[in-house]
Amino acid sequence: LVRYKAILAYDGTEFAGFQRQSGQRTVQGVVEESLAGLGWTGGSILAAGRTDAGVHALGQVIAFDLDWSHPESDLLQALNARMPSSIAVRSIQQTKDSFHPRYEATARQYRYSIVEDPVRRPFEERFAWRIWPALDLGLMDEGTRCLLGEHDFRAFGSPHKDDRSTVRSIRQAQWTRCEQVLEFEIVGNAFLYHMVRRIVYAISRVGQNDFSAADIGRMLEDGDANRIPGLAPAHGLKLVEVRYE
Amino acid sequence: LVRYKAILAYDGTEFAGFQRQSGQRTVQGVVEESLAGLGWTGGSILAAGRTDAGVHALGQVIAFDLDWSHPESDLLQALNARMPSSIAVRSIQQTKDSFHPRYEATARQYRYSIVEDPVRRPFEERFAWRIWPALDLGLMDEGTRCLLGEHDFRAFGSPHKDDRSTVRSIRQAQWTRCEQVLEFEIVGNAFLYHMVRRIVYAISRVGQNDFSAADIGRMLEDGDANRIPGLAPAHGLKLVEVRYE
Numbered sequence: 001l002v003r004y005k006a007i008l009a010y011d012g013t014e015f016a017g018f019q020r021q022s023g024q025r026t027v028q029g030v031v032e033e034s035l036a037g038l039g040w041t042g043g044s045i046l047a048a049g050r051t052d053a054g055v056h057a058l059g060q061v062i063a064f065d066l067d068w069s070h071p072e073s074d075l076l077q078a079l080n081a082r083m084p085s086s087i088a089v090r091s092i093q094q095t096k097d098s099f100h101p102r103y104e105a106t107a108r109q110y111r112y113s114i115v116e117d118p119v120r121r122p123f124e125e126r127f128a129w130r131i132w133p134a135l136d137l138g139l140m141d142e143g144t145r146c147l148l149g150e151h152d153f154r155a156f157g158s159p160h161k162d163d164r165s166t167v168r169s170i171r172q173a174q175w176t177r178c179e180q181v182l183e184f185e186i187v188g189n190a191f192l193y194h195m196v197r198r199i200v201y202a203i204s205r206v207g208q209n210d211f212s213a214a215d216i217g218r219m220l221e222d223g224d225a226n227r228i229p230g231l232a233p234a235h236g237l238k239l240v241e242v243r244y245e
Numbered sequence: 246l247v248r249y250k251a252i253l254a255y256d257g258t259e260f261a262g263f264q265r266q267s268g269q270r271t272v273q274g275v276v277e278e279s280l281a282g283l284g285w286t287g288g289s290i291l292a293a294g295r296t297d298a299g300v301h302a303l304g305q306v307i308a309f310d311l312d313w314s315h316p317e318s319d320l321l322q323a324l325n326a327r328m329p330s331s332i333a334v335r336s337i338q339q340t341k342d343s344f345h346p347r348y349e350a351t352a353r354q355y356r357y358s359i360v361e362d363p364v365r366r367p368f369e370e371r372f373a374w375r376i377w378p379a380l381d382l383g384l385m386d387e388g389t390r391c392l393l394g395e396h397d398f399r400a401f402g403s404p405h406k407d408d409r410s411t412v413r414s415i416r417q418a419q420w421t422r423c424e425q426v427l428e429f430e431i432v433g434n435a436f437l438y439h440m441v442r443r444i445v446y447a448i449s450r451v452g453q454n455d456f457s458a459a460d461i462g463r464m465l466e467d468g469d470a471n472r473i474p475g476l477a478p479a480h481g482l483k484l485v486e487v488r489y490e
Contacts (some may be wrong), residue, residue, distance in 0.1 A: 011367040081440055088365035120333035122256040
């Protein structure tokens, strides 16, 4: 058996999230079924992160052990041939036996897309949150700045079961606008459950003049999740990249 | 009754084309059902063009007669509220009683998207044709140039039932590349059935060095559809805009 690391892209629209759940169509479930067709008998693949229902990925990282005697490029092709059009294995390579895509990740990059329009947009809305009226990007930049660096983000999400710390480090967080499309790129060492979506929700309220940039700072300090009364919809979010040393 | 002109955007993925067909889910069928919910009793809406199964639209133009005593903005909202997320009425306005979106159109703009990648791409592939190896854009530009102007395009498609002429005038046709995405924008007075998809297929073969630019010129002159042995897939095509005087 050799351990393989693979990069997955998926359109999360029609999946009940990444993690396998009985009776639900999940990304993990579909990938494991495809692997089983190639003789894989591991109990469970490993993944860098569990994306929520409706969240997309350009660069989810998984690992699995497989007995495969052909080149990696054949494995890539064989796996893609078994998967629905909404999931693609973008690349695959042999890795060390101890590789764990979650524990060894040093940073994650997410992108959140917003489209500003009073009227529905069938193309963009599959992968973006539609908002109207337009947002004030200057205010949002101000509100975003106070999130940079290491903070206790417990107001912005809950920790995963096996890690009780709520301290996370945000290395980069910035908004860009191209015509009516806003993109938020955020890079951190790791993220709490729902953290990116809560951040986007809070900052979008800053952009609508409902919260001030100073309010965002106070939410961080207070650590009271009740201060953030919502989260941005799943379908605007993409896991872009998981980085390793 | 007042005649309204409306601009529609739709994701054609899950429709059996624009035109109503019994037992099929079509764009026209869904729009007419939504209008019926607002008291519309016309037999059939008028449209600028009948897009094929799987073809998308950013700017399809339709017209219908309705007795509506509220502002146009309320009609826009009421119609959008009744439609699935894959169809949006982008704008709506009163027009003259005799307006016909097809007969009065002076030009149509289509866009065809290609993504160059050896591996599947779940996001782009919904709206683009994936091709590998990469295409030679210089050759394609050459092949495209001979299509500009007025020609008998019978080798590139068949006429609609009520118009036996196969002469069409192409005002603009150009390719752009942004990273691995190629976009083809084409504007003409009107197009034959499957004409844009046959053009894209033929030019993509030029870009793969299977046909020469001179071959495209000969196909035009010969007028023999058998020379063009395929058509580009529907899902890469979008009706972008219909123009009027």
